[in-house]
Amino acid sequence: MDSRSVAHHIEDSDHQAMAHRLYTLVFPLDSDNNRVLLGLKKRGFGCNKFNGFGGKVEATETIAEGAVRELVEESGLVATSMQNCGLLLFYFENDPVAMEVHVYLAHTYEGTVIESDEMRPQWFDIHDMPFSQMWADDSRWWPFVLRGEKFVGQFWLKADQATITREHLYAVESLGFV
Numbered sequence: 707m708d709s710r711s712v713a714h715h716i717e718d719s720d721h722q723a724m725a726h727r728l729y730t731l732v733f734p735l736d737s738d739n740n741r742v743l744l745g746l747k748k749r750g751f752g753c754n755k756f757n758g759f760g761g762k763v764e765a766t767e768t769i770a771e772g773a774v775r776e777l778v779e780e781s782g783l784v785a786t787s788m789q790n791c792g793l794l795l796f797y798f799e800n801d802p803v804a805m806e807v808h809v810y811l812a813h814t815y816e817g818t819v820i821e822s823d824e825m826r827p828q829w830f831d832i833h834d835m836p837f838s839q840m841w842a843d844d845s846r847w848w849p850f851v852l853r854g855e856k857f858v859g860q861f862w863l864k865a866d867q868a869t870i871t872r873e874h875l876y877a878v879e880s881l882g883f884v
């Protein structure tokens with residue numbers, strides 16, 4: 707069990723004991739213009755989907771460090787302030803390892819947006835997200851972001867990694883355990 711995992715704080719005894727692989731997911735916001743930067747994933751897991759910027763947390767870094775690193779690698783932006791806004795847990799059919807995704811909003815950042823090998827960045831209106839080209843769960847929890855609510859979402863998926871068979875999504879006062 708990864709000691710950085712926060713899954714044991716989630717009241718779900720069936721899943722607390724599972725191994726959790728840690729990921730980050732960062733959404734740079736342009737609040738003045740109500741825009742968010744997404745990237746079209748060009749390869750690998752989630753190919754051809756728009757998403758925030760993130761990936762696996764490496765063994766030698768904290769989750770927040772991983773979030774900053776993945777953002778700069780995939781978008782060119784260096785976050786100067788980030789807020790942890792959500793926690794997503796994905797359980798795939800026939801997979802003993804759950805995905806634990808730490809979601810952040812980047813309110814300020816430096817640098818220039820660049821296309822990377824992995825992502826083609828594009829700004830979107832926060833009220834007009836390309837959900838048909840995003841992961842199926844994203845349209846469920848994005849409204850929490852719009853309302854400024856922190857959230858925890860647990861999603862159970864079929865082995866096709868797309869079909870949600872069950873979900874438990876709720877607002878939390880704090881993600882202080884993260």
Ligand SMILES: Nc1nc2c([nH]c(=O)n2[C@H]2C[C@H](O)[C@@H](COP(=O)(O)OP(=O)(O)OP(=O)(O)O)O2)c(=O)[nH]1
Pocket residue numbers: 729730731750751752757758759760761762763796805807841842843844
């Ligand atoms: N919005 C959203 N993001 C998701 C979902 N599922 C999921 O893994 N992600 C995110 C978490 C990570 O940011 C990203 C997956 O990480 P990755 O496989 O690209 O990780 P990586 O860059 O380290 O991988 P690699 O290709 O370099 O080996 O996708 C989902 O359902 N919705």
